[in-house]
Amino acid sequence: MGAIVESLHVDFALARRNFDVELSFDLDHGLMAIAGPSGSGKTTLLRTIAGLERPMRGRIGFRDESWFDSERRIDLPPEKRRVGMVFQDFALFPHLSVRDNVAFGGTDRADEMLERMRLRDLQHERPVSLSGGERQRVALARALATDPLVLLLDEPMASLDPALRNEVRAELRDLLGGVAIPTLLVTHDFEDAAALAETIAVMADGKLLQVGTPSELVAAPRDGFVASLTGANVIKGRARAAGDGLSRVDLEGGHRVYSTDAAEGEVDVVVYPWDVAVSVELAEGSTLNHITAPIDSSVVFGNRTRVRLGPVVAELTSASSERLGLEKGMTAIASFKATATRLIPR
Amino acid sequence: MRWFQLLLIIACAVVVAFLLLPLVALFLRVSPGDLIAALGSGVALDALIVTLKTSAIAHLLILGFGTPAAYLLATKRWRGHSATVALIELPLVLPPVVAGIALLSVFGRLGLLGETMDVLGISISFTQAAVVLAVVFVASPFFVRQAIVAFEGVDTGLLEAARTLRASPWRVFSRVALPLAARGLATGSALAFVRGLGEFGATIIFAGSFRGVTQTLPLAIYGELDQDFEAAIAISVLLVLISAALLTAIRWVPSWNPFTLTSR
Numbered sequence: 001m002g003a004i005v006e007s008l009h010v011d012f013a014l015a016r017r018n019f020d021v022e023l024s025f026d027l028d029h030g031l032m033a034i035a036g037p038s039g040s041g042k043t044t045l046l047r048t049i050a051g052l053e054r055p056m057r058g059r060i061g062f063r064d065e066s067w068f069d070s071e072r073r074i075d076l077p078p079e080k081r082r083v084g085m086v087f088q089d090f091a092l093f094p095h096l097s098v099r100d101n102v103a104f105g106g107t108d109r110a111d112e113m114l115e116r117m118r119l120r121d122l123q124h125e126r127p128v129s130l131s132g133g134e135r136q137r138v139a140l141a142r143a144l145a146t147d148p149l150v151l152l153l154d155e156p157m158a159s160l161d162p163a164l165r166n167e168v169r170a171e172l173r174d175l176l177g178g179v180a181i182p183t184l185l186v187t188h189d190f191e192d193a194a195a196l197a198e199t200i201a202v203m204a205d206g207k208l209l210q211v212g213t214p215s216e217l218v219a220a221p222r223d224g225f226v227a228s229l230t231g232a233n234v235i236k237g238r239a240r241a242a243g244d245g246l247s248r249v250d251l252e253g254g255h256r257v258y259s260t261d262a263a264e265g266e267v268d269v270v271v272y273p274w275d276v277a278v279s280v281e282l283a284e285g286s287t288l289n290h291i292t293a294p295i296d297s298s299v300v301f302g303n304r305t306r307v308r309l310g311p312v313v314a315e316l317t318s319a320s321s322e323r324l325g326l327e328k329g330m331t332a333i334a335s336f337k338a339t340a341t342r343l344i345p346r
Numbered sequence: 347m348r349w350f351q352l353l354l355i356i357a358c359a360v361v362v363a364f365l366l367l368p369l370v371a372l373f374l375r376v377s378p379g380d381l382i383a384a385l386g387s388g389v390a391l392d393a394l395i396v397t398l399k400t401s402a403i404a405h406l407l408i409l410g411f412g413t414p415a416a417y418l419l420a421t422k423r424w425r426g427h428s429a430t431v432a433l434i435e436l437p438l439v440l441p442p443v444v445a446g447i448a449l450l451s452v453f454g455r456l457g458l459l460g461e462t463m464d465v466l467g468i469s470i471s472f473t474q475a476a477v478v479l480a481v482v483f484v485a486s487p488f489f490v491r492q493a494i495v496a497f498e499g500v501d502t503g504l505l506e507a508a509r510t511l512r513a514s515p516w517r518v519f520s521r522v523a524l525p526l527a528a529r530g531l532a533t534g535s536a537l538a539f540v541r542g543l544g545e546f547g548a549t550i551i552f553a554g555s556f557r558g559v560t561q562t563l564p565l566a567i568y569g570e571l572d573q574d575f576e577a578a579i580a581i582s583v584l585l586v587l588i589s590a591a592l593l594t595a596i597r598w599v600p601s602w603n604p605f606t607l608t609s610r
Contacts, residue, residue, distance in 0.1 A: 050510050078509040091507035095525045095600070104521070105511030146512050 008150050008182050012058025012068070014048060014206075016041060021048075021206035027150070031176060031183040033197035034208075035190050035229060041206040042186035043088070046152045049184070050085050051078035062149045084148030084181075088155040090139040092127035098138050099123035105146035113141040117175065132160040133168040140175060153185040157192050169195050190214075190230050202226050223344055224268035232342075233271045235311045239263040239343055246288075247343060253311055257289040259341040270342035276314035277335045278307055280324055288338040294331050309334055369586060375579045384580030392558045393566035393581065400474060400562065401542050404481035408489050408538055413531070416493030417519060421505070431494065438487045445483055446551025453479065453552075476553035477560050481542040489538035496530020497523060529601035536596050540589045 011024040021041040034042050047053040049060055051067065054075060060068040067076045093101050098119055103110035114120050117137040127135060136156060143151060160168050173196050176183060187193050193200045194214035201211040202225075210222040214230075221227035228234040235251050239259070242248035246258045249269055257269060282290060293310030298321065305321040307314045312334050326332060376384070384390055419431060437445060452458045453470040463470065470476050500523050508518045524531075546564040553560040555569060563581055570578040 052506050052509070078506070079512045079514060081510075082512070083510055085507070085510040087503055087507055089503065091501070091503045093504060093507075093522060093526075104508070105513065142511065 007063055008049070008184070009059065009061050010045075010049060012048060012055035012060060014044060014053065014055040016044065016206060019205045021045065023203075023206070023208060025201065025208065025211075027182045027184060029180065029182055030199065031179075031185060031197045032199045032201060033193035034184065034186040034201050034203050035193040036186075036188065036203035037229070038188050040203050042188075042203055043154055044206075045203075046085065046154050046184065046186060049081075049150070049152060050083045051076060051081050082146070082149045084143030084146055084151045086136070086139045086143050086151070086153040086156055089159050090127075090135045092135060092138055092142075094127055096126075097123065098125050098127070098130070101127065101138055102141045102145050104142060109145045109147060113145045116178065117141040131164075133164060133171060136160070136168065136172065137175070140172075144179065149181060151179055151181055151183040153183070155187055156185065157187065157189065172196065202229055218272070221270060221342070221344065224270070224346070227268065227270040227342070227344065231273065233269075233273065233276075233312045235269045235271075236346070237267055237269050239265060239267045246338060249343065251311060255291050255310065257291070257336075257341060258338040259343045260339050261341070261343040263343040263345055266346045268344045268346055270344060271312060271336050271340060273306065273313045273315035275336050275340035276312055278309070278314045278316055278321075278324065278326065279333050279335065280330075282333055285335075286337070287335045289336050289341060291334045292331065293334070295326060295328050298326055298328055307332070312336075372579060372583055372586065376576070376583055380576060381580050381583060384577045385584065387574075387577055389557065389561075389566055389570060389574075390563075390577060390581050390584075393561050393563045394584070396474070396477070396558065396560065397543060397562040400477040400481060401539065404478045404485065404542055405535070405539050407478070407482050408486045408542075409535060412486055412490045412538075413493060413524075416490050417497050417523060419490075420494045420497030421523075434490050435487050437484055438491070442484055442545065442547025443551060446480065446548035449476070449479060449483060449548060449552040471552060472554045472556070472560065474553075474559055477549055477562060480548040480552045481545050484545050484548050485538040485542035488541050489534040492534025492537060493527070493531055496527035496534065499530060500526045529596075529599045532596050532599040536592045540592055543585060543588060 008027040010026070012022075014021045019041070021044050023045060034045065036042055044053055048055055049067075055068065055070070057070040058068065059066065059070070062082070066072065066074045067081045068074060093104065096104065099110065099114065102113050102119070102123075114123055117140060119134070119137055119141060122130065122134060122138075127138065130138065156172060157165060157169060169192060176196065185193070185196060190200070198213060199211065200214055200217055202209045202217065204225055210217060210226050217226060218230050218232075221230060221232065224234040235253075237249040237251040237257075239247045239249045241262070241264065242258065245260065245262075247261060247263050249257050249259060249263075249267060251257060251269065259269070277287070291310050291312060296308045298305060298307045300318055300321075303318050304315055305318045305326075307316065307321065307326055309332055314334050324332075385394070415434075419427070419434075440448075450457060450471060452460075453463070453476070454460050455464065455469070455471065470479065504522055504526065505518055508522045513521065544564055545562070546568070549560070549562060550565060550568075555561045555565040557566075557569075561569065563585055567578045567581050567585075570581070
């Protein structure tokens, strides 16, 4: 360990119906998540690395090994690439037992993997009788049993029961923690990406927009798209200097807010839901921005409640929401500080 | 809409009765004792042996060439793909007698390849090899067509998953595609086999009807018709029993319905 740098090299272009997928990055050891909306080319990226999709040009390889090189006319088939892939629907073989699924690509490590993924008691079951989380573990064990150089996971959380999401996510993080090879995970859910990966690359229309740690992306999103993917409210507006180091922004839809960011002209106003407080009566305080509007919706996620009023979504504890008696239709006030209001020029 | 329901039921009853009645009549004409006695007769036994031998060889040829051909047609697309499939299916709609003439014009003494084969000392027409070729020609589309559908029904994602698990194309085929298509393949196989057992028109033209050599069960029925009607009926019943048994046996082949694997 130490001196050797494990590195996946990706640099290719591939035509899709509406746009070209053009990506270039290196992945050393560790886990990177690619986050982006569906249809942004995330799955295409994984399929191209695995050899299931053929790019127009570029180079894909691992260390000094070339898997695809358009100039040198190299295009190794998937079975020669040593890529472990976990498919979105897991693609388990229905006619084989858990054990035979795991041993399909590598008999030698099957026992070790069954043990590591806690599947020993299930090894004689057929995939049909497994839960979503168990299927995910079989898919992971099967991919890792081939002793791959890189691990690719396509929307590992997407086909799981939302009720078990948190539990399975914690379990997956646990299991991926033990994986020593470079791992690439794609997801449309920023929360999943942030929970599982130390680095997130945001992707849209086949291009990488911004790469950073989850907190970097939240603190300094490059544009409104990245901000909204990270879960922020993104509201269009027009900014001008208002003195005292403040900018005044007239929002589309008539409200007016202030920000400590300097900006002039068309901007995206970015506010995170957890920075927005909701009250019924206007209280005197240091908070500068207040939007008074009827509540459009109020949705409970366990101990958190998301309230949408006017152009903003606020996230508060379900207890506070109940205490205030917030419900659809009643008028309330969303308040947030000028210091928590980011302006990104458009 | 009551009258419409009634109409459907009546139509269905007519269809079933019409298809079943001749079969019932067949069975009413022979007792099990007669059946065994008739089969003891030389003609029937010779025909049974010829039929089983030629059908078995023909079926091996159909499965051996038809399965890989169907896999290719199901998993790859190329210019002229659908034309190829249409050509393969052509014998389905061809009158068997025409098939017999067509085979004669290729392999017959005066046929396309006849002269060449004559030089090599090979003669096919009116031999057991001719029976095999006739059966293959007429029955193979039943298998290949069904096999294409069966392979197309296998989830592409599973084949791709197998490849990322470092399986060679052969291994993807033998460990994933073949077992998952098993039910459809078995159905096609049985259909083709049964069609081959009953082959008449192409065989009588291309292979003739020589007892113990090219006289299969259907040809024997035709041959016995004006000599020993009871024997003809007994052989017919035998064919019905074999066919019915095969069609029933298919149901025992496991089916891997993709819809049983949705996430819960």
